[in-house]
Amino acid sequence: MSKLLKLHIILFLLAFGTANALQKHSQEVYEDYEYLEAIDSVATDNANVLPKQFDNLSEKYTGDDFIYQRSKASSGWWTRFKKAVSDFLKSLFNIQNAGQASRATDIALKIAGVIIFLLVIYFIFKAIVNKEGTWVFGKSSDKKIIPVTDLENNIHQTNFKALISEAESNNNYRLAIRYYYLWLLKGLSEKEIIDYDPEKTNSDYQYEIKTPEISEQFAYTSYLYNYIWYGEFNVDQTQFDKAKRAFTNFLNSVKA
Structure with a gap:
């Protein structure tokens, strides 16, 4: 290749590169011009914006619904x-x-x-609830129940026959059955059939009785006593006579 041809090629490439560079530069200048025009247009629009005037809002929006600041309430107890x-x-x-x-x-x-x-x-x-396990606000006759604890501790010195007679004269059949039961425990203790202790239960005494016939009678009279005394039912004359007969028969058999 001749030197002249090489020179022409080099001049052509330089001319082509220069043309592209000029075109790119003019494009960037044009874009910058458009951006400046947009900014100027916005500035012009903003210059034409006028502030909006409002009426007196404090007069229009009044009342508790529009109070957003509250005083700090004092702490409760x-x-x-x-x-x-x-x-x-x-x-x-x-x-x-x-x-x-x-x-x-x-x-x-x-x-x-x-x-x-x-x-x-x-x-x-x-x-x-009183010591006997019954409600204090029960029948008025239940007030006579309070001293019974002293009787339990002194059954061997107590005249149950007189107490029962007094209870019957006052129609206090529940209390009379209570006396009959303690009288029965006194008789069984004196015959050494049971070892009396105020803290023992009917089941404890039932376990101590070894004679089947006496054990059966004691189970029945204990049932009557629990039903009438702790059940707090109104006991009429007929019911009392039936229970009294069971206790007196048992007492007589123990004394025999």
Whole structure:
């Protein structure tokens, strides 16, 4: 290839590259021009925007529904109490985290609530139930039941026949059956059939009785006693006479 041809090729490439560079530069200039025109148009539009005038809003929107700022209300007694408990637990257990102290306070208050509830139920129960296991607010004749504990501790020195006679004259049949039962225990104890103890139950005495016939009679009279005394049923003359007959027959058989 001749030197002249090579020179022509080089001049052609330089000319072509220069033309492309000029074209690209003119394109960028054109785009920058369009961008500046857009900015200028927006600025012109904004310059033409006028501020909107509103009427007095404070007069139009009045009332509690449009009050968004409230004064901070003072803490109630429960909130103050919980804070006092929380501070106490923090000091007692050296709790640094506020969340842990809050959870510990909730747990402590729940436990205290359960304990207080159980204590209230216990004292109510103790208040309305007497030592014999019967309701205090029962029949008016039940007031005579209170001294029976002293009789239980002194059955061997008690004249049950006189007590039963007095109870019958007052139509207090339940109390008369109570005396009959204690009188029966006195007789069984004197015959050494049972070992009397005020703390023992009917089942304890039933277990001590070895004679089948006496055991059967004791089971029946114990049933009558539990039904009439602890059941708190109204016992009429006919029912009392039937129960009285069972007790007197048993007492006579024990004495024989």
